[in-house]
Amino acid sequence: MKVEQISIFIENKSGRLAEITRILGDSGINIRALSLADTTDFGILRLIVNDVETAKTVLKEKGFTVSKTEVVALEVPDRPGGLSSLLQTLDDNQINVEYMYAFVERCGGNAVIIFRFDETDKAIGTLKDSGFTILEGERLYTL
């Protein structure tokens, strides 16, 4: 039910993103989804990749600080109001979203939203009970 995401600490200086994507590319790792949180001094790059362990290893070898986090991927219909009902359900159940990012599936026409909750298991239970589709990690990595 959970998806593994890797997060990488990057200083706010030129060429860091290029460096990370080059390392991953050289190791044959495909990036499925990404989001970048930025502040004035640093950024956190969050990635969903097709091979989490290899990605983590190669980036650590190059001196990056990398961590693995469990996130939840949800499928929502790609139409107006699709996300709204999902967020309303979370709010009704007092589930906090730490952050989220989205992309649109290549086939099937649904949007995929990656969520980081403060209480992951509670969120999964609530969303399943409410009938939302939670994507398995395997499916996402190979999408």
Next chain:
Amino acid sequence: MYYNEEFETLPRPALEALQLKRLRSMLERVYANVPFYRDSLNTAGITPDKIKSLDDLQRLPFTTKQNMRDSYPYGLFAAPMEEIVRIHASSGTTGKPTVVGYTHKDIEIWSELMARSFVSAGAHKGDIIHNAYGYGLFTGGLGAHYGAEKLGASVIPISGGNTKRQIMIMQDFGSTVLTCTPSYSLFMAEEAKAEGVDFKKLKLRVGIFGAEPWSEAMRCEIEEKLGLTAIDIYGLSEIMGPGVAIECIEAKRGLHIWEDHFIPEIINPETGQRVAEGERGELVITTITKQGIPLVRYRTRDITSITYEPCICGRTHARITRMSGRSDDMLIIRGVNVFPSQIESILVGIEGVEPHYLLVVDRNENLDTLEVQVEVNELLFSDEVKVLQRLAKRIEKEIKDMLGVTCSAKLVEPKTIQRSEGKARRVIDNRKL
């Protein structure tokens, strides 16, 4: 102009005879009352009665800041607590401050030496002295305050901070003399400009600046921007506070050290041996009239040189040159003494923080800035921005709480701070002094 003409212009032979007499009397007092000095003199095999000339001073052991820390808080006091009327302190390297105590007589002497310093800088009775040195445990505020009162000037005890109000008061009260750190004076000038106030139209005539290192270039800038004569003053709480030495307005070349109360020596910080007149070295001071906490050959760690050449102002007291650095790694940031080791001990106290750090000191808009760079390892890292921001805030707060200095914590990638086989480079000081 002198405050105490007799003593300020005492011919050197008489001055040196007075120094020897006072040195012996002080040594007798510490030998009798301070176990630390009794032990250290006994170990060195010298007793006060064996001091026959000022040259014999070289036979005495040094006193260091570490000795003061080891005897925290009152161990080096030579007078009983019933006679101590004031206690000041300065920051120390382990979070414990260095404590000094003053008797009534100490305060009186300090006030006189500060009054002499004011006159040396061109101030006089009738001046309105805007005292923006901090009041509190720091000696700057009260030291200048008592001297101003002793002189008979009107003192405004404004202390530091609240710059807009400072400018309003300087304008409305007609301040003629400004006392503060040199960097703060320039900061005030910038603020005034932003407020539409022309500093040069204020009545300020003289500025007495100290408590942090500055340069001739900075003097030119201050004199130009503030429209006043800028005078360098030197002091440290261990010895007394402000007013240990000051430039005279007549020459503005070197700071007269009040030799009837302090004996200065310049040593090679490596060997501990005296260097020749005019050569650079570490300033060592022996206080010869202090009662509360007299110090024998105190190593100030400040680098300067000394000259005994007569000065055009007529004072016979030796002059030390502007401080050009430190023989240890102490930083002075906005007048606050900071040792990198203090920051290190705060950082390693925070779980997960590694002892790899870099301090970047700069001067922005005339105010010192301190950036503390810390590497983000896996223990500290989080995928959430707020967690990392909280870490940076915590570092900033702990440093502020412990050392009283504002800094900005910058999180950097691992292994980006230079490792070194020998002495790691922990400080980059970009200030152009």
